[in-house]
Amino acid sequence: MAAQRGNRMKDKLFAEFTKVFGSTEGAGFFFAPGRVNLIGEHTDYNGGHVFPCALTIGTYGVARKRSDKKLRFYSVNFEQIGIIEADLDSIKYDKEQNWANYPLGVLKTCLGLGYKADCGLELLLFGNIPNSSGLSSSASVEVLTCFIAKTLYGWDIDNILNAKIGQKAENEFIGVNCGIMDQFAIAMGKKDHAIFLDTADLSYEYAPVVLEGMKLVVACSNKKRGLGDSKYNERRSQCEEALRRVNGHEKVESWGSISGEKFETLRKYINDEVLERRAKHAVYENERTVKAVAALKANDIKLFGELMNASHVSLRDDYEVTGIELDTLVETSWKQEGCVGSRMTGAGFGGCTVSIVKDECVDSFIKNVSEAYLAKIGYKADFYVLSIGDGPERLD
Numbered sequence: 001m002a003a004q005r006g007n008r009m010k011d012k013l014f015a016e017f018t019k020v021f022g023s024t025e026g027a028g029f030f031f032a033p034g035r036v037n038l039i040g041e042h043t044d045y046n047g048g049h050v051f052p053c054a055l056t057i058g059t060y061g062v063a064r065k066r067s068d069k070k071l072r073f074y075s076v077n078f079e080q081i082g083i084i085e086a087d088l089d090s091i092k093y094d095k096e097q098n099w100a101n102y103p104l105g106v107l108k109t110c111l112g113l114g115y116k117a118d119c120g121l122e123l124l125l126f127g128n129i130p131n132s133s134g135l136s137s138s139a140s141v142e143v144l145t146c147f148i149a150k151t152l153y154g155w156d157i158d159n160i161l162n163a164k165i166g167q168k169a170e171n172e173f174i175g176v177n178c179g180i181m182d183q184f185a186i187a188m189g190k191k192d193h194a195i196f197l198d199t200a201d202l203s204y205e206y207a208p209v210v211l212e213g214m215k216l217v218v219a220c221s222n223k224k225r226g227l228g229d230s231k232y233n234e235r236r237s238q239c240e241e242a243l244r245r246v247n248g249h250e251k252v253e254s255w256g257s258i259s260g261e262k263f264e265t266l267r268k269y270i271n272d273e274v275l276e277r278r279a280k281h282a283v284y285e286n287e288r289t290v291k292a293v294a295a296l297k298a299n300d301i302k303l304f305g306e307l308m309n310a311s312h313v314s315l316r317d318d319y320e321v322t323g324i325e326l327d328t329l330v331e332t333s334w335k336q337e338g339c340v341g342s343r344m345t346g347a348g349f350g351g352c353t354v355s356i357v358k359d360e361c362v363d364s365f366i367k368n369v370s371e372a373y374l375a376k377i378g379y380k381a382d383f384y385v386l387s388i389g390d391g392p393e394r395l396d
C-alpha cells in the first residue's frame with residue numbers, strides 16, 4: 001500500500017532532490033506517518049494511558065550521505081526557506097535553523113547517546129500532514145530522521161528507541177516537555193490498529209480499529225498554536241505541582257496510577273482550585289481511556305463515542321486547552337446526524353478534532369460543520385477522512 005503510494009511520490013521527490021542537491025546518486029526514499037490520538041489526552045506525562053494511531057499521511061524523505069561533515073536540509077513545504085546548513089560536529093539549537101531544528105535535535109541526541117557518524121547528510125522532506133495541526137508533523141519528522149540516520153549509518157536502533165530519542169530531542173533540544181505518545185504512535189504504528197500504551201512502563205497492545213460503516217474524520221481548525229508550547233509546559237508543571245502537594249500527605253506515584261475514587265479522597269490536599277481541575281482531568285481521562293479500549297474490544301462504538309465526548313468536555317472545562325475554534329468544531333459535530341463521537345486531539349490550543357461519523361453522513365457532516373465554523377470563526381476549517389497506517393518504512 002504505502003509502497004504503491006510511494007512510487008508516485010518518489011518520482012516527484014527525486015526530481016526535487018536532483019534540483020536541490022544535483023543528483024540522486026546513492027539516495028534512499030523513506031516515510032514516517034503522522035498520528036491521531038483517539039482518546040487519552042494529556043495523560044502521557046502523567047503516567048497514564050493513551051490510545052493513538054499512526055496515519056497513512058505523514059512525511060516523506062529522500063536522503064543520502066555526504067563525503068564531508070556537512071548537514072543540508074531542504075523542505076518542499078518551506079521552499080522559500082531554501083537549504084538549511086549545519087555541521088555534524090557542532091550541532092546546536094538556533095531559531096534561524098527553523099524546522100531543521102527537529103532533524104538536528106534528533107541527530108545530536110543520537111550522537112550524544114554514542115552513535116557514531118563519520119559523514120554528514122543531505123535530506124529533503126515533504127509532508128502531507130497539515131503543519132501545526134495537532135497531527136504531529138514534528139514528531140513525524142523526528143521519527144523519520146532517526147529512521148533514516150539509523151539506516152544510512154547502520155545504527156542499531158529499534159522503533160521503541162527511535163520514539164525515545166525523538167522525545168528526548170523534543171524535550172532537551174526543542175524545549176517542549178512532551179510525553180512519549182506522539183513519537184511512540186508514529187514509530188510503532190500498525191495499519192488498522194490503534195496502540196493502547198501505558199506510559200508508566202511503555203507496555204502496549206495493538207487494538208484493531210474496525211469501524212464498520214463508519215469513518216474517522218479529522219477537522220483542522222487552522223488556528224495556529226502560537227503560545228501553545230509554553231502553555232503546554234505550564235499544564236505539565238501544574239500537574240506536577242498538584243502531585244507534589246498530595247505527596248506531602250500520601251504517596252502517589254503519578255495521576256495515572258490512581259482511580260477516580262481514590263482521587264476523590266486526595267483532592268482536598270491540592271488546595272488550589274485550578275490545580276485540582278488539572279489533576280482531575282488527568283485521573284479521569286486515564287480511566288476513560290481504559291474504558292474506551294474495553295468498549296472498542298466489545299464492539300460498543302456507541303460507548304466509545306460517549307467517552308470521546310466526555311474527554312472533550314474535560315479538556316474544555318477542567319484542563320482548559322480547547323478554545324473557541326476547537327469547541328465550535330466539536331460542539332457542532334455533536335449535533336450532526338451520524339456523529340458517534342467527537343473531541344479535540346493532540347495538545348489543543350488550536351489544531352484538530354477527531355470524530356467518528358457514519359459513512360452515509362460523512363458528506364453532510366463535513367458540509368454542516370464546515371459552514372457553521374466559517375460563520376462563527378470567520379475562516380475555514382479543513383476536513384480529512386483518514387486511514388490508519390504503519391510506522392516508518394524505507395520505500396525504495
Ligand code: GLA
Pocket residue numbers: 040041042043044045178179180181182346347348
Ligand atoms: C502533544 C504532546 C504529547 C501529548 C499530547 C496531549 O501532542 O507531544 O506528548 O502530551 O500533546 O495528549
